[in-house]
Amino acid sequence: MTGPTPADLRRWRRHLADERAEAAVYRDLARHRDGEEREILLALAEAEGRHAAHWEQLLGDQVGEPRRGDIRFRILAWLARRFGSVFVLALAQRAEARATYEADLDATPTMAADERIHEEVVRALATRGRNQLSGTFRAAVFGANDGLVSNLAIVIGVAAAGVPTATVLLTGLAGLLSGALSMGAGEYISVRSQRELLAASAPSAAAAAALPHLDVSANELSLVYRARGMSADDAQRRADEVLADLEAADVGALHAPSPHHSRTAGEPHDVVGSALGAAVSSFCFFGSGAAVPVLPFLLGLDGSVALVVAVVAVGLALLLTGAMVGLISGGPPFSRALRQLAVGAGAALVTYGLGTVFGATVG
Known part of the structure; x- marks a missing residue:
């Protein structure tokens, strides 16, 4: 029987480093938790330790110097030590989903099954966090996205009509303030009404x-x-x-479980969130998003230079908000970021075209 090849040794060492790094992530997350969640995270760390022991046994005296885990696990460990938030759990969920032990003949079927179960455990833990912040987070993300897209559309549409820079700036500031007030009031009424409906349905x-x-x-x-x-x-x-x-x-x-309601989702009021919190988040984040396309004009730029800077700044902000939505939802952040950018670009193009037409007609 021939011994392991150099490629086998490199792969085993990589798996060993990843398992150690993943166990460290779960231990660091556990430091930010207590009770049942802490026990679950420590149990996951122990399971990853068993997997690490498997690769150590295969390597024997050829373990070599300790290696650093994959970059994604190092990033997770850094975030877990400093934040321990639902974002880290969402990233850990994606890391578990990318496990490749099914295709590795040197990994046992039990290890491959463990990783799939770990994904579901982390998904459940992340869902708890998502439910706790979903109301306020939804208002914040939607507010920022609406502010970016709507005010960029206003600024581009008005600028394309050929009006002076001062008019563009005034219009952008008016859109910022009116939109933020409207979003905040709308979120307050929406969440408050939803909570009242839930309260009316309680025994x-x-x-x-x-x-x-x-x-x-x-x-x-x-x-x-x-x-x-x-x-x-x-x-x-x-x-x-x-x-x-x-x-x-x-x-x-x-209470009786409904076919349409999962008891694992937490209390309905927690999922909906606070009416005041949603209103404040929506107001602040809409305002911050709507300020981005106005900033170039506030800084003294004008004409096409100001428009280009505004478009680029809003594009980067849309990519960031889209990536955040992808992370918190456990989806691919890159595709979510591109989707957010595409929606914003579409709205900007439509209003730019309309502004050009109306400007030419008025002129």
Whole structure:
């Protein structure tokens, strides 16, 4: 039997370095968590340690000097030590998804299966964080994107009509302020209304207090569960369980999982977010986004130079917001960034064309 080739040794050392680096990421993330999440992350680190031991055993006395892991794991480790946020978990999820042990004959089937399960574990942890910030984050991202695209469209459209630079600047500032106020007010009303709708759908305390007085033979409690999406048999079984232990029954006993609602998603109010937080985020981020296309004119540039600078600055900002959306959603950040840029470029081209036509007509 021949020994491992130099290519085998390099591959095993690379896997060993990656497993060690990945275990370090999970340990660093665990330092920012407590309770169940901390235990889960430490268990993932332990699993990656077992994988590292496999490659150490294959290498034997040819392990060599410790190597640095892949660049993505080094970036993850740096972020985990400093932030420990949902962004790091989303990146870790993508790193797990790129595991290649299925195609590596020297990795065991158990190791390949472990990596796929790790991806789902990290996905679930990241989902908790996404749900906690989804309302405010959604308002922030949409606000910044709307500010960038809408105010760039306004500035380009007005500039293309051939008006003076002072008019372009005034129009851009007016678009910034009016848009930010509109976005903030709209987000406040939208989130507040959604929270009120959710509150109206929650079981009442009066219904829970009435449980001991129900007619057990009729057991109308089963109708509650059927109305919430359970089958007749399951609803009857659930109602019998609640009435059999009235001392433990409370408002929560009236909850029943709906086919359209996942209990793992957290409380609905957490997913929706705070109305005031969403309004402030939307106002601030719309304003910051809308300020980008106006900045060249504020700095004294004019004409085509100001327009080119504005377009480039907005393009870079759109790429950044698109990449952030991709990271937080666990999707590919590069394609999300290009999609965001394409949408913004399309809007800018349309308004530039309209501004040119109207400018020529007025002239």
